[in-house]
Amino acid sequence: MPKGQIRELVEICYQIAKEKGWWDRRRNDAELIALMHSELSEALEVLRQRRSRQELAEELADCCIRIFDYCGRKRIDLEEAIVKKIEKNRRRPYRHGHKRY
Ligand SMILES: [Mg+2]
Incomplete structure (x- = not known):
C-alpha cells in the first residue's frame, strides 16, 4: 500500500466532519x-x-470514517499504528497460539 493514503483519508474525514459542524x-x-x-x-x-x-x-x-475522523481530531497516527500492527500479526504463530477466535 502506498505510504500516506491512510493519513490522507484521516485528514479528509476529519476536515469534512469539522466543516459539517460535528466538532462545534x-x-x-x-x-x-x-x-x-x-x-x-x-x-x-x-x-x-x-x-x-x-x-x-x-x-x-x-x-x-468515524475512526478516521477521531484519529484526525486526536492527532493519532493511525497509519503508523496499522502498519506496526500488521507486522506484529505477521510474526505471530498460527492462530496466535491456537486461539479459538
Ligand atoms: Mg451507518
Missing part, C-alpha cells in the same frame, strides 16, 4: 467510541436482515 461542541471520547460501535451494529443488522453487500460495505465504511 465538545464531544467525549466514550461517546465517539460508542458511535464507532453503532456502525458495526448497523453492519450486523444488515447481515441479520439479509440485506445487500453494498449496504454492508457502507456500514463498514461508516465505522472507518
